[in-house]
Amino acid sequence: MFIDRIKDVRHVMEDNEVEALLLSVGADLPYFTGYEAMPLERLTMLVLPREGQAKLIVPALEAPRVQEQPEIFSLRPWKESEDPIAILVEELGASRSVAVGDTTWTRFTIELLNQLPNLRLSRANSITSIIRSKKSPDEIKRLKKAASAVDRIAARLQSGEIQLIGKSESQVSNELGAQILEEGHHRVNFAIVAAGENAASPHHEAGHRIIQEDEIVLCDFGGTWIGEDGVGYCS
Template identity: 30%
Template sequence: MSSVLGARVSALQRRLDEQDADLAVCFPGPNLTYLTGFDDSPSERHLLLFVPRTGAPTLVAPELYEQQLRACPIDDLRVWADEDDPLDVLATVVSDLDIGGVQATGRSTEPTPADTATVLVDDRMWATFTHDLRDVLPAATFDLLSTAIEALRIRKDDVELDALRRSASIADRVSVEIRSRGTGLIGTSETALAAEIEDLLEAYGGDDTAFDTIVASGPNAALPHHHSGPREIEAGDPVVLDFGTYVDADVDGGTGRYPSDQTRTIVAGDPSAAYERVHEVVREAQSAAIDAIEPGVTAGEIDRAARSVIADAGYGDAFVHRTGHGVGLEVHEPPYIVADSERELEPGTVFSVEPGVYLPEEFGVRIEDLVVVTADGVERLNDSPRGWETGAQFRDRNS
């Protein structure tokens, strides 16, 4: 197993020991990718990773995946054919791992108090697989894997941070190129501009889009999750641009895609005075939130730092979403930067800071950067300009 993936498995096993849990079981998704570097969608076939409190992990997979998984850094690979009963395979694995008094020949024995085990299952595991695990471990206590692995995934390692920085850099480059077009954006439809953004993300090294690209112009900008449509950008329109892409992490023996997520609100031409005021308020709110970030500060304090600036300016009711969300193998993951969160920020935590003001049927403004908590403060992963200017105005201001 690669040093990176091996360190993650060992860290999970330490968490299992601390929680007096015996076994973690992962299902295709971000947790499995985090521990093995294998990334695939779930199917009706049993593909499960078993991580015991001590000893080597075991990966159970359908035979048709065997060639793909030979490159996966898990030494104990148990493949099964379609004519096999996968429950027999599960029973064999938990027996070999000495979990819960299971015998491979009989699926399970009559449990005694000493046979009981605590099993942490992937939060997103399909019910059918959880049911099968209960069938082979009838005396086990089941809980969610997030209770152990969430604290690990929140603190990004150097490989993850490198990927996130590279992905953010691609988004920055596209942001600069789009706003440099200035009045050339006028007459372009939202969908056409979204397609252009996606082409540029790929051209600059991105792999697919991290989420549906948002181009929201004029009154559509007042809709935080607007779906880009046929509306054409007009002179003076505020335009919210929210986009990101993936890059692969550099993990020996595996992979893992890490996204960018950036928002800028720009204007082609001259904006209204009301827009300029709101834009400045949102910039100040984002700066206040980022200035407050350091280890030990709670996520709720960061949300309140941004929200208070907007409320003091008279737009409190128009800030209708949380200040941010964690970013890693998933675009949205813990921690969530919400007002009532008491989660303390730790070095290595990556999240968005994206305050916004939305005035229905008029316009909206959102500015978003990804940040990482450092040992003594914060690092912005995005550094493209955050002003509204485009074209000649943008070049003059940033020359």
């Protein structure tokens, strides 16, 4: 699966005259490698050239979390005594047209430009979204599995099986989060519960307000279901 995705994205890179992709924290990295990086102050970066071996640069302390897949990428752990940007520059080689992941920390991009001021940067999303927007039958199956899980929770809300009246917003939010995990999700992304006047705020943070009879209660919740390959799908 990952091999096919990398092959496909390289075709798009060629069409757009992009010589290398730089993918750090965010959804693109696990989509192409199965590895989800922690949002640390230390650099994690997949260097995916249009031709040749991809290299995953990771802090040495994070390397044990990476499942090595030599057919997809080689691993380059860096120590605290090393400069990860210098390693990144070395891995880029002669590449000058580079697409950077949207959620890459700005400090790393600035430090990279300080060392390679002639880089031509673009958004990696303009490349990766072309691949990610086309869902395979297996991906559709996974998305349906994630969605069906929260649909069952929504049905329990509508039937009254999950009690609202007399409970605080935060109590209901915690219950929704617990049920998301019980339904097989690996993490809760959000569980918004907003009662009465709070329902006017779609991103309200659940608090101590007690839910009363005959009032509007806004509930919006979802999580991430992660497959054995490390790729997550949101409900």
